[in-house]
Amino acid sequence: MTMDPETRDRELQQLIEYSRKSGKIDLTLYQEYDVKRGLRDSNGKGVLTGLTEISDVDGFRNTPDGNRVPSEGRLYYQGYNINDLIGGMRNRRFGFEEITYLLLFGDLPTEEQLGKFVDILSEFRSLPEEFTRDVIMKAPSTNMMNMLQKCVLTLYSYDDNPEDISISNVLRQALGLIAKMPLLAVYSYHTHRHYHLGHNLIIRNPKPELSLAENLLQMLHPDGQYTQLEAKVLDIALILHAEHGGGNNSTFTTHVVSSTGTDTYSAVAASLGSLKGPKHGGANLKVLQMFEDIEEHVHNWDNEDEIRDYLNRMLDKEVFDHSGLIYGMGHAVYTLSDARAVILKDYAHRLAVEKDAEEEFRLYENVERIGRECMEKKLRLVKPVCANVDFYSGFVYSMLDFPRELFTPLFAIARISGWSAHRIEELDNGGKIIRPAYKYVGRHRHYKQLEDRA
Structure with missing residues (x-):
């Protein structure tokens, strides 16, 4: 029987009400059963679920008497401090490819090894014939992360050996996806811009002699032009977003899905779905929206009292999105500082000078400092709070003329x-499917025949 729209909507609303009632769990039960919600214990420390040698994230230090106290944040890639890695590239143009080599193979490459690796990535930096027309331009989406998922899953069909999960084959697939991800993201954006916004369609091929960061800029910008500082800052941002331990949501998703023995394309698509969420990869966009709100309502950006008053109102859920959050402030591990944010802030300042955006940069600095004070005082936090990498990344991407639709895809291109x-x-070290436990807290009931149900 066909329902009229009014009846259908009424019946659907009733189902929604049933769903709301059936899904509620008494929150006190989480404490009663000592459930580690979010895989974190009561003091916010992550539950140990695995081992890794790829990277180390630390915001504490051990004192001589055995206590752990907050410290400046430290991030290590394969044992190397991120500050040393970035500092070592100061006199060279680009480093994302070198960092990718380090993450994949565990050691920094020699000059010869790096040259060969860059050549291999360049060979992979192309899409299958007609892929852009047949996949990217068909059913374009307004969300580029969804497009990335669609494209990655479709690449499965172009792989002659997609189900082979031997390390050699997975490495081949990984290198292909690392090289192709910038094309998938930028081409998807240009297609969206053409079909949904009515702009001219521009598809520019990558150049083999350029780095990944340079190719991103020349493929995205309508005139294909960019400054050397722009390319350098983007390269640094990609390095800082490339890895952050096995416990972040999207990387943990990679481990969970990979532990089932599934194919590479399915695993990457799952991780993309995780990264899309505003609590993870979409956080930098929320920071940018917050600053637009601050810029509109704080009339004197150098007036600390006015900034403090507005941030306190934000924490009181009176303004912006009424969430009670200052976005970009705080981190699950870092305490006194986020090593990535410290580095990116330095490059953001350099770019702000080139872009004549120093006044806006000072506002970011003020909000970072005053926001920390407001949060620690008003929320009575048990550990120090610092700006995380999302605090400055959206500002940097805006100065690089990246559209907001590509903010989270940029994260994916790096990660x-x-x-x-x-x-x-x-x-390489698996064998066990990742399967945590959930405690059943419902009640067992006797079955009733359909005609006996009230």
């Missing part, structure tokens, strides 16, 4: 290097 390293590590 797929880390995902790939973790997938290989899981397969």
Whole structure:
């Protein structure tokens, strides 16, 4: 029987109400059964679920008397401090490819090894024939992360050996996806811009002699032009987003899905789905929206009292999105500082000077400092709070003329290097499917025949 729209909507609303009632769990039960919600214990420390050699994230230090106290944040890739890695590239143009090599193979490459690796990535930096027309331009989406998932899953069909999860084959697939991800993201954006926004369609091929960061800029910008500082800052941002331990949501997703023995394309698509969420990869966009709101309502950006008053109102859920959050502030592990944010802030300042955006940069600095004070005082936090990498990344991407639709895909373009390293590590050391436990807290009931149900 066909329902009229009014009846259908009424019946659907009734089902929604049933769903709301059936899904509620008494929150006190989480404490009663000592459930580690979010795989974190009561003091916020992550539950140990695995081992890794790929990267180390630390925001504490051990004192001589055995206590753990907050410290400046430290991030290590394969044992190397991120500050040393970035500092070592200061006199060279680009380093993302070198960092990808380090994450995948565990050692820094020699000059010869790096040259060959860059050549291999360049060979992979193309899409199958007619892929752009047949896949990217068919049913374009307004969300580029969904497009990335669609494209990655479709690449399965173009792989002659997609189900082979031997390390050699997974590495081949990983290198292909690392090289192709910028094309998938930028081409998807141009297609969206053409079909949904009515702009001219521009598809520019990557150039083999350019780095990944340079190719991103020349493929994205309508005139294909960019400054050397723009390319350098983007390269640094990609390095800082390439990896962050096995416990972040999307990388943990990589481990969980890989532990089932599934194919590489399915694993990467799952990780992309995780990264899309605003609590993970979409956080930098939320920071940018927050600053637009601050810029609109705080009339004097150098007036600390006015900034403090507005941030306190934000924490009181009176303004912006009424969430009570200052976005970009705080981290699950870092305390006094996020090593990535410290580095990116420095490059953001350099770019702000070139882009004549120093006034806006000062506002970011003020909000970072005053926001920390407001949060620690008003929320009575048990550990120090610091700006995380999302605080400055959206500002940087805006100065690089990246559209907001590509903010989270930029994260994915970088993080797929880390995902790939973790997938290989899981397969190389696995054998057990990841399966945590859930405690049943419902009640057992007797079955009733349909005609006996009230």
